[in-house]
Amino acid sequence: MSGASAEKKRGFIGRVFAVRGMAQVITVTIGLILIFIVFSMLSDNFTSSRNLHNLLRQAAPILIIGIAQSYVLITGNIDLSIGSVVGMSCMISATLMTMGVNPWIAVVITMACCLIVGLLNGWLVAKCALPPFIATLGTMTIARGIAQIVNNNRNTDSIGAGAKFFRDFFYYGEFVGLYSTVWIAVALWVVFNFILSRTKTGRHIYAVGSNIDAARMSGVNVTSTVTKAYLVSAFCSCIVGFIACATGGVGTMDAGNMYELYAVAASVIGGVSTLGGQGLLLGTVIGASIWSVLQNGLILAGAPVAIRNIAVGIIVVISVLLDIIVRKGRWAKKH
Amino acid sequence: MGEYIIECEHIDKSFSGVRVLKDVSFNLRAGEVLALLGENGAGKSTLMKILSGVYTRDGGSVAVFGSRFGDLTPKEAQELGIAIIHQELNLCSHLSVAENIFLGREIIKNGMLAKSEMNKQAAEILGRLHIDMAPDAIVADLSVSKQQLVEIAKALSTNARILIMDEPTSALTAKEIDDLFGIIRKLRDEDNCGIVYISHRLDELASIANRVTVMRDGSAIKSAPFAELSMSDIISLMIGREIKEKFPRVERARGKKIFEVKNLSSGAMVKDVSFELYEGELVGIAGLMGAGRTELTRAIFGIDQKDSGQILLNGAEVHISRPIDAIEAGIVLAPEDRKKDGLCTRLSVRENVALPNLRTLCEKLGIVNRRKENDMVDKSVKNLSIKLSTPEINAGSLSGGNQQKVVVAKWLAQDSKVVIFDEPTRGIDVASKVEIYSLMNELKMNGIGVLFVSSEMPEVMGIADRIIVMCDGRVTGEFLSADATQSKILEKATQFEAKRNTERRDAA
Numbered sequence: 066m067s068g069a070s071a072e073k074k075r076g077f078i079g080r081v082f083a084v085r086g087m088a089q090v091i092t093v094t095i096g097l098i099l100i101f102i103v104f105s106m107l108s109d110n111f112t113s114s115r116n117l118h119n120l121l122r123q124a125a126p127i128l129i130i131g132i133a134q135s136y137v138l139i140t141g142n143i144d145l146s147i148g149s150v151v152g153m154s155c156m157i158s159a160t161l162m163t164m165g166v167n168p169w170i171a172v173v174i175t176m177a178c179c180l181i182v183g184l185l186n187g188w189l190v191a192k193c194a195l196p197p198f199i200a201t202l203g204t205m206t207i208a209r210g211i212a213q214i215v216n217n218n219r220n221t222d223s224i225g226a227g228a229k230f231f232r233d234f235f236y237y238g239e240f241v242g243l244y245s246t247v248w249i250a251v252a253l254w255v256v257f258n259f260i261l262s263r264t265k266t267g268r269h270i271y272a273v274g275s276n277i278d279a280a281r282m283s284g285v286n287v288t289s290t291v292t293k294a295y296l297v298s299a300f301c302s303c304i305v306g307f308i309a310c311a312t313g314g315v316g317t318m319d320a321g322n323m324y325e326l327y328a329v330a331a332s333v334i335g336g337v338s339t340l341g342g343q344g345l346l347l348g349t350v351i352g353a354s355i356w357s358v359l360q361n362g363l364i365l366a367g368a369p370v371a372i373r374n375i376a377v378g379i380i381v382v383i384s385v386l387l388d389i390i391v392r393k394g395r396w397a398k399k400h
Numbered sequence: 401m402g403e404y405i406i407e408c409e410h411i412d413k414s415f416s417g418v419r420v421l422k423d424v425s426f427n428l429r430a431g432e433v434l435a436l437l438g439e440n441g442a443g444k445s446t447l448m449k450i451l452s453g454v455y456t457r458d459g460g461s462v463a464v465f466g467s468r469f470g471d472l473t474p475k476e477a478q479e480l481g482i483a484i485i486h487q488e489l490n491l492c493s494h495l496s497v498a499e500n501i502f503l504g505r506e507i508i509k510n511g512m513l514a515k516s517e518m519n520k521q522a523a524e525i526l527g528r529l530h531i532d533m534a535p536d537a538i539v540a541d542l543s544v545s546k547q548q549l550v551e552i553a554k555a556l557s558t559n560a561r562i563l564i565m566d567e568p569t570s571a572l573t574a575k576e577i578d579d580l581f582g583i584i585r586k587l588r589d590e591d592n593c594g595i596v597y598i599s600h601r602l603d604e605l606a607s608i609a610n611r612v613t614v615m616r617d618g619s620a621i622k623s624a625p626f627a628e629l630s631m632s633d634i635i636s637l638m639i640g641r642e643i644k645e646k647f648p649r650v651e652r653a654r655g656k657k658i659f660e661v662k663n664l665s666s667g668a669m670v671k672d673v674s675f676e677l678y679e680g681e682l683v684g685i686a687g688l689m690g691a692g693r694t695e696l697t698r699a700i701f702g703i704d705q706k707d708s709g710q711i712l713l714n715g716a717e718v719h720i721s722r723p724i725d726a727i728e729a730g731i732v733l734a735p736e737d738r739k740k741d742g743l744c745t746r747l748s749v750r751e752n753v754a755l756p757n758l759r760t761l762c763e764k765l766g767i768v769n770r771r772k773e774n775d776m777v778d779k780s781v782k783n784l785s786i787k788l789s790t791p792e793i794n795a796g797s798l799s800g801g802n803q804q805k806v807v808v809a810k811w812l813a814q815d816s817k818v819v820i821f822d823e824p825t826r827g828i829d830v831a832s833k834v835e836i837y838s839l840m841n842e843l844k845m846n847g848i849g850v851l852f853v854s855s856e857m858p859e860v861m862g863i864a865d866r867i868i869v870m871c872d873g874r875v876t877g878e879f880l881s882a883d884a885t886q887s888k889i890l891e892k893a894t895q896f897e898a899k900r901n902t903e904r905r906d907a908a
Contacts, residue, residue: 085792
């Protein structure tokens with residue numbers, strides 16, 4: 066009883082801070098605000114309404130693949146096939162549409178193909194006990210090969226006028242002042258954040274990542290839990306493939322190249338642990354935002370690609386290092 | 401018999417306030433095999449770890465080869481010629497026998513590993529010990545008993561003069577035991593080594609032991625030539641630990657039979673085990689380390705595979721191949737190793753307690769009802785008087801006793817018929833122990849069948865209604881607690897299959 070009344074007394078702010086991992090999300094949010102202020106001083110265009118709109122639209126796919134990778138990372142695994150599934154989704158949907166298939170039927174077929182890759186990942190990692198790095202390295206290469214083979218090793222032609230609604234839905238459309246891509250990311254985040262924080266499946270995902278033996282001994286079906294995480298990952302990657310296809314109006318074979326690693330970056334900057342069992346999707350939002358603000362801001366500030374890469378790499382390493390130092394400090398105090 | 405090569409006097413050692421060694425004096429001569437005996441927790445391993453530099457002592461003096469030493473490090477102990485062979489294997493299984501023997505002391509020629517030289521020297525060491533093994537064999541390909549011999553060869557390759565062996569024969573076959581004893585006698589008689597030999601297999605001692613030191617409750621209580629003591633003398637010296645804690649026993653008439661294990665075998669550690677459990681009965685499983693008790697609980701709960709046998713609940717057979725099958729049938733297990741099997745240490749107490757109960761806490765679509773969850777967790781925390789500021793803190797940040805209560809709390813919100821505890825009080829303070837006992841009594845009063853594994857004999861005798869004794873994977877005895885005495889239990893707990901004699905007869 067005393068616990069319940071203490072809960073009430075603490076109020077809203079107190080409860081937010083009590084959520085495990087929230088402290089780190091707040092730290093990186095402060096980092097995001099600082100970076101934002103720096104870029105708005107460096108370039109007048111940065112805070113223009115037009116640029117902020119674009120910035121949000123650029124951040125959206127990074128957030129979606131971030132959600133994908135976060136799910137898998139929290140189970141204590143990794144998904145290297147994300148970028149290739151994006152490419153596969155982009156090429157399969159575009160090829161079907163250039164063949165005159167109704168865009169929505171193309172979407173359904175493509176989604177089915179991508180989910181098979183997710184299922185395969187889950188089966189290899191959870192059932193066959195392959196190291197996730199190796200298993201998804203394999204499916205990464207296979208999926209990229211499929212992206213190349215569907216249109217005979219060529220990018221596709223334009224997906225045509227019949228696909229205008231498809232292109233608007235995934236990229237060009239606007240709704241209540243925001244691009245549709247942003248709305249898709251928001252919708253996916255709301256759904257997957259709810260699943261992760263409020264459902265049994267979400268709880269099992271954390272438990273498996275935290276201690277697989279204890280989870281199994283508590284009656285958690287480890288195989289199905291890990292497979293579900295890989296399916297979420299494939300689903301999200303497939304959506305990003307549609308966005309890539311809608312953006313250019315053509316299928317490109319190297320769409321999503323390196324996205325699996327961008328997704329790791331967005332996740333770990335936001336506090337998701339690569340060791341599993343730890344992380345919030347709210348952190349992934351901040352991680353994806355930091356990533357996108359850096360890219361966008363450095364372009365506006367006139368930095369060449371090389372400088373952008375170096376800056377982003379440094380940020381990834383520093384954010385994880387800071388987390389380890391903070392944790393070690395606490396650890397040392399306790400012992 | 402030679403001069404003293406180890407002389408320890410007045411050794412004291414405490415772990416978090418608990419005195420595990422009390423004023424222990426201990427010595428070893430060159431050219432003798434000293435059998436160090438005692439129950440689980442008597443302090444044998446702690447004393448040996450102090451000698452080999454793993455632990456540092458709180459008080460007392462240690463002299464090796466006549467010169468006194470302060471705190472030894474493992475490396476200094478090794479340089480002094482003290483080698484210890486642990487019960488668990490510490491080998492790199494992907495490397496070869498020779499590479500393991502020379503691990504950390506590789507022979508280098510011209511900046512490169514002198515592989516053939518190391519193989520040659522390893523072959524010499526193996527040959528000297530009459531161990532038939534290729535030095536370039538990969539350790540993972542060897543049987544466990546051969547691996548144990550590699551461990552011994554590794555220890556001897558450092559030219560050790562003092563050898564400590566902790567249960568070296570537990571994994572060996574009859575012939576290998578004979579070979580090992582041959583090696584031990586050779587080291588004793590020809591090389592004038594001093595050997596400390598720790599074993600629960602009292603029948604083996606006659607073949608090698610010159611002298612016996614018995615420890616009990618952290619004190620060395622007797623040291624005498626082996627020939628002057630009979631087996632029953634040794635057993636009565638080992639037991640007789642005073643029962644310090646109060647055991648809250650409650651009486652209840654037992655109900656009908658609810659649970660039965662028939663001829664269960666699983667791996668090498670559970671052999672043809674059968675027993676029964678009644679409603680409202682508290683049954684303790686006693687035995688020494690490595691008797692197969694934990695393995696038995698794991699097999700029942702569906703973590704380890706069952707090779708044969710049946711499990712019956714209320715007279716009907718239940719098929720358990722995964723833990724979830726057991727949980728759904730109403731059989732739950734609070735495991736021994738909290739950190740490994742019991743808790744997700746990086747998740748909150750709330751999430752840990754809720755984990756096995758999510759089925760009952762979820763609404764449609766698997767959405768967790770947070771109010772039900774918080775109520776359940778608050779109730780458990782209160783019932784078990786788990787001390788914490790909020791259930792949101794990480795389970796790993798609690799003290800051992802409170803962690804153990806969380807492990808127990810996970811399973812008490814269920815409607816279980818059989819609750820199994822594996823070493824529920826290991827490593828926790830006395831107050832928490834009493835709380836755990838009261839909890840087991842409460843389950844018993846509610847008509848649940850309670851089974852618990854414990855290495856603390858007073859504890860088993862103090863609260864169990866019935867005691868099952870295991871040795872070497874088999875059930876070797878069963879007592880009503882009114883009839884049980886420590887010597888009866890210990891006698892059954894050391895009733896090893898006389899594999900040396902029988903197998904020798906088979907061979908003949």
